[in-house]
Amino acid sequence: MDDINYSLYLVTGRDLLPPGKDYFQSLEESLQGGVSVVQIREKKADTAEFLDIARRSKAVCDKYNVPILINDRVDVAIAINARGVHLGQTDMSIATARSLLPEGAIIGVSCNNENHVRAAIQDGVDYVGIGAVWGTQTKQLTSPVIGVRGVGKMLEILDGTEVKAVAIGGIKTTNLLRTLHGCVSTTDHALDGVAVVSDIVASKEPRVVAEKFTKILEAFRAINFGLLVAPRSVPSKDQILASVNDLINTVRKTGPLVHQITNTVVATQSANITLALGASPIMATEPQEMGDLSRICGALLVNIGTMRSDGKESMTLAGYHANMNKKPVVFDPVGVGASAFRKETVKDLLNTWQASVIKGNAGELASIAGSTEVASKGVDSVGSGFSDPSSFVRALAKKERCVVVLTGPVDYISDGVWVAALRNGHEILRKFTGSGCIVGSSIATYCAAAVAVGRDTENTDGRLVYGDMFIGAIAGVLVLTVAAEIAAKREDVKGPGTFLPALIDELWVLTPSDVLSMARIDIC
Ligand SMILES: Nc1ncnc2c1ncn2[C@@H]1O[C@H](COP(=O)(O)OP(=O)(O)OP(=O)(O)O)[C@@H](O)[C@H]1O
Ligand SMILES: Cc1ncsc1CCO
Incomplete structure (x- = not known):
């Protein structure tokens, strides 16, 4: 019977200990902090030393009733009566290990891709260690970093099996919540635990660090573990408009x-639109100030329209701090399909931080989804869009674990469960540059407001962001497109040149009742 609690899985690493810290003392403190299973990993020790370390480690773990697994060495596991082994892809085969180990022993295997997971199921393993999720210095990487966004597909393969899953590779208290939130399949299959090495082992206070891990793991599970959004019954149009x-x-x-x-x-124009809505813009790009700004801002917008490689650091840091401070991140992957540089950058950014809202035109979102149904020309979408935009946007929201906004003649917004179709706007929005970009600024503004509203009403310890981002995104699109309709009808508006200042003015005087009376919204 596999009764192991995989929640906080410690992998030992004696070479990572801080100067003066005793290995057994460190191990004991980490157990006191809540480590629930320990893997003894000794890559350099000879057999006698490995046996000695493993035996004494087991005595410490036994005190806390925490099971011990041995990396690679089946003989050592048998000799010390360990609970089982952890094997790499190039270690002894699972079948051979199974034949040598006592009945009921646990066998886990490292998996770097989907085929490894399928083979592990066939081989009858008890758990898989999926990684590397993040870049890591503790292990010479033999395969590319999977990234948080790659784990969901591997978990889905485990659906319907008893095989458990832990993620490994660079997991720290600072990225744990983002890791847990991102590592969920579209079938809501979540991790059973996380494997941690350096963040605990290299600490002078492993108990404190382990306690932090435990607290975050518990908070994540206490909310809708595995689910993208808090379950809600079908939102009525009136409820949405009231919000x-x-x-x-x-x-x-x-x-x-x-x-x-x-x-x-x-x-x-983005800064002016933000001011016209009643908010304050700050258009800052220096990496050093991302932490300070994150603490004081209501929301972050990241738009890659003219990004250069030297701009990646600030985008990476800004999103990281936003997640840490539970602030919304609105991501606008402008022209992502246009170049390999943009595609790679977007992949890296989305693997680092969790966006709260991803907004794009059909071509941009097709590129993110890996769909060939809609093409792009530079920053523009080409053709008539998706044959079933509602299903597309719902599936992408579920996959990316955030709200997705698909702009176009009709704007589709989904939280992964519900889709709002908004039919406001005007064709003239296509006739000047950056209409999509200002929609992003507007969404970020109302997501900031959603934080202010949500902070008072929600238990958010296990969440990456406060507030209802679905409503924030709907408000952002509605306000802008309703104001655009009003501005486009003005007599002094002769074309795109006169439209933009008119739009700013109409946003400035727009009232909630204008928005509510003109909103054309359907929920499906
Ligand atoms: N034909 C249309 N009728 C009404 N509204 C439209 C139409 N086309 C676009 N819009 C509105 O314009 C806004 C921007 O959407 P669009 O898909 O054009 O963005 P985009 O392609 O990213 O723009 P850009 O690259 O210029 O920033 C959306 O809010 C959308 O509602
Ligand atoms: C035209 C253009 N090129 C890069 S960003 C941008 C603004 C519209 O997306």
Whole structure:
């Protein structure tokens, strides 16, 4: 019977201990902090030393009733009566290990790709160690980093089996919540635990670090473990509009600071749009100030429209701090399909931090989803869009574990369960540059307001962001497209040149009742 609690799986590493810290003392403290299973990993020790370390480690673990697994060496596991072994892809075969080990022994295997997981199931393993999730210095990487976003597909393969899963590779208290949130399949299969090495072993206070891990793991499980959003019954149009009304008033009342890292084409108009909504923009890009800004801003917008490789650090840091501070991250992957550089950058960014909202036109979102149904020309989408935009946007939201906004003649917004189709807007929005980018600024503004509303009402310890990002995104699109309709009808608007200032003015005077009375919204 596999009764192991895989939640906090410690992999030992004596060479990582801080100067002066005794290995057994460190192990005991980590157990006191909540480590629930220990793997003894000794890559350099000879057999006698390995046996001695393993035997004495087991005595410590026995005190806390925590099972011990041995890396690679089946003979050592048998000799010390360990609970089982952990094998790499190039170690002894599972079948041979099974034949040597006593009945009921646990066997786990490292998996770097989906085929490894399928083979592990066939071989009858008890658990898989999926990694590397993050880059790591503790192990010479023999295969590429999978990234948080690659784990879900591997977990889905485990559906319907008893095989448990832990993620491994660079997991720290600082990225744990992001790891747990991101490592869930579209079938809601979540991790059974996380394997940690250096963050605990290299610490002078392993008990304190292990306690932090334990607390975050418990908080994540206490909310909707594995689920993307808190379950809600079908949201009515009236409920949504009432919440949009609240967000518009909250922005006017609180004037949230919206940090925007955006492209050089639209920076000024984005800042002016943000001001017209009643919020404050700050368009900062220096990596050093990302932490400070994250603490004081209401939301972050990351738009890659004109990004250069030297801009990646600030985008990476800004999103990281936003996750740490539970602030919304609105991501606009402008022109992502246009070049390999953009594709790689977007992949890296989305593997580092969790976006709260991803907004794009059909071509951009097709590229992120790996779909060939819609093509792009530079920053523009080509053709008539997806044959079933609702299903597309719902599936992408589920996969990316965030709200997704698909812009176009009709805007589709999904939280992975529900889809709102918004039919406001005007064709003239296609006739000047950066209309999609200002939609991003507007969404970030109302997501900031959603934080202010959600903070008072939600238990958020296990979440990456406060507030209802679905409503924030709907408000952002609605306000902008309703104001665009009003501006486009003005007599002084002769074309795109006169439209943009008119739009800014109409946003400035727009009332919640204008939005509510003109909103054309369907929920499916
Ligand atoms: N034909 C249309 N009718 C009404 N509204 C439209 C139409 N096309 C686009 N819009 C509106 O324009 C806004 C921007 O959407 P669009 O898909 O054009 O963005 P985009 O391609 O990313 O723009 P850009 O690259 O210029 O920033 C959306 O809010 C959408 O509602
Ligand atoms: C035209 C253009 N090029 C890079 S960003 C941008 C603004 C619209 O997305």
